[in-house]
Amino acid sequence: MPQEGLLVNNSANIAGKIVSGFTYSHEVYGEGFFTFFVEVQRLSEASDVLPVTISERLLEGENFVEGLQVHITGQIRSYNNYVEADRKNKLVLTIFTKDIEQVYNLEEYNPNEIILNGFICKPPVYRTTPFGREIADLLLAVNRSYNKSDYIPCIAWGRNARYAGRLKIGERIRVYGRMQSRAYQKKKDDGQVLEKVAYEVSISKIETESSFSPESSDPTDFNDGLPHDEHDEEEAGIN
Numbered sequence: 001m002p003q004e005g006l007l008v009n010n011s012a013n014i015a016g017k018i019v020s021g022f023t024y025s026h027e028v029y030g031e032g033f034f035t036f037f038v039e040v041q042r043l044s045e046a047s048d049v050l051p052v053t054i055s056e057r058l059l060e061g062e063n064f065v066e067g068l069q070v071h072i073t074g075q076i077r078s079y080n081n082y083v084e085a086d087r088k089n090k091l092v093l094t095i096f097t098k099d100i101e102q103v104y105n106l107e108e109y110n111p112n113e114i115i116l117n118g119f120i121c122k123p124p125v126y127r128t129t130p131f132g133r134e135i136a137d138l139l140l141a142v143n144r145s146y147n148k149s150d151y152i153p154c155i156a157w158g159r160n161a162r163y164a165g166r167l168k169i170g171e172r173i174r175v176y177g178r179m180q181s182r183a184y185q186k187k188k189d190d191g192q193v194l195e196k197v198a199y200e201v202s203i204s205k206i207e208t209e210s211s212f213s214p215e216s217s218d219p220t221d222f223n224d225g226l227p228h229d230e231h232d233e234e235e236a237g238i239n
Contacts, residue, residue, distance in 0.1 A: 008115070008117055009116070009117040009118065009142055009143060009144065010075040010076060010115075010116055010117070010118075010142045010144065010150065011073075011075065011113075011114070011115040011116075012072075012073070012074050012075055012076050012095050012096075012113075012114050012179065013071075013072070013073050013109075013110060013112075013113040013114075014038060014040050014050060014052075014071075014072050014095060014111065014112050014113075014179070015040065015069070015070070015071040015072070015103060015106050015109035015110070015111045015112075016038045016039050016040035016041065016047075016050075016069070016070070016106065016111060016112075017038065017039045017067065017068070017069050017070075018036060018037070018038055018064060018065065018066050018067065018068050018069075018070060019037050019038065019039045019049060019066065019067075020036045020037040020066060021036065021066060022034040022035070022036045022054075022059070022064075023035050023036065025053060031055055031056065031057065032055070032056040033053055033054065033055055033056070034053070034054055034056065034059065035051060035052065035053050035054075035094065036051075036052055036054070037049050037050065037051055037052065038050050038052055038070065038072065038095075040111050040112045041106070041111055042111075042112075048112065048178075048179065048180045048181040049181050049197075050095060050179055050181060050199070051092075051093065051094045051095065051199070052072060052094065052095045052097060053077070053094045053095065053096050053097065054097040054100065055097070058097060058099075058100055062100075064100065064102070068102055069102065069103050069104065069106055070100055070101065070102055070103060071100070071101050071103045071109050072095060072097050072099070072100050073097075073098050073099045073100075074095050074096045074097045074098040074099070075095070075096050075098070075144070075150075076093060076094070076095060076096070076114065076116070076142075076150060076152055076179065076201070077093070077094055077095075077096040077150050078091055078092065078093050078094075078150040078151050078152055079091075079092055079094075080092070091151060091153070093152065093153075093179075093199040093200075095179070112178035112179060112180075113176075113178065114175075114176070114177050114178055114179050114201050115174065115175070115176055116140055116142050116152060116154070116174065116175050116201065117142065117172070117173075117174045118140040118141050118142035118143070118149075118152070118172070118173070119140065119141045119170060119171065119172050119173075120138060120139070120140065120141075120167050120168065120169050120170065120171045120172075120173065121139050121140070121141040121151065121169065122139045122169065123169060124136050124137065124138050124164050124165050124166075124167050125137040125165075126161060126162070126164070126165025133157065133158075134157065134158055134159075134161040134162055135155060135156070135157060135161050136155070136156045136160070136161035136162075136164040136165045137153065137154070137155055138153070138154040138155070138156065138164055138167070138175075138203075139151055139152070139153055139154070140152045140153075140154055140173070140175065140201075152200075152201060153198075153199075153200040153201070154175055154177070154200060154201040154202075154203050155200050155201070155202055155203065156203040156206065157202075157203070160203055160204075160205075160206055163206065164203075164206060171208075171209070172208075172209040173206055173207065173208055173209065174206070174207040174209075175201065175203045175205070175206055175207075176203070176204055176205040176206075176207075177201050177202050177203040177204045177205070178201070178202055178204070179199060179200070179201055179202075180199070180200060180201075180202045181197055181198070181199055182197065182198045182199075182200070183195065183196070183197050184196055184197075184198060
């Protein structure tokens with residue numbers, strides 16, 4: 001598949017402040033990779049702290065340090081990480097960096113823009129919150145090179161949620177939105193309460209396979225009709 005097609009399938013653009021150091025993660029064919037976190041502001045006073053993976057080759061000769069403002073382009077990647085305490089695999093998301101640059105004015109950039117083109121790979125879960133907000137959880141399988149796929153959890157709201165709740169396994173859709181972080185608590189069998197963070201894509205627009213083309217850029221058929229940052233994720237209560 002051409003690289004252009006892969007970028008249409010999975011495109012991530014974020015702009016924000018580096019809020020951690022760089023931690024060595026792993027090596028692939030002699031190339032080392034590091035992880036760090038970037039804080040991305042929402043339209044409200046809230047922010048999302050997002051995990052980022054970067055090759056050592058993009059860091060050579062650069063001085064990306066905590067507190068620096070950066071613009072990153074890349075893709076959302078997923079992998080399974082075995083958690084010994086829970087004795088099960090956990091789906092982990094990260095933004096895989098294709099390019100990074102220092103910026104001085106974050107207002108010149110869209111701080112958090114995600115485009116995914118993939119397939120529904122498990123039945124959507126539609127529900128309403130105690131406040132009456134409609135929500136649907138989706139798991140999207142997004143193809144990439146070497147016959148691999150990334151499995152990316154997404155959340156839809158309002159009319160989008162109502163529509164998404166009717167989607168079937170195997171249906172292909174394109175979603176537009178932003179990657180968000182969400183803190184929650186999980187109570188263990190022994191009563192201990194753990195503080196955890198979940199990552200997902202909050203959907204603002206959905207485009208179906210029958211209505212999109214490589215050139216399309218305005219999938220308004222299923223726009224939820226709300227400013228993107230007005231969704232109240234705190235109501236969701238998703239663990």
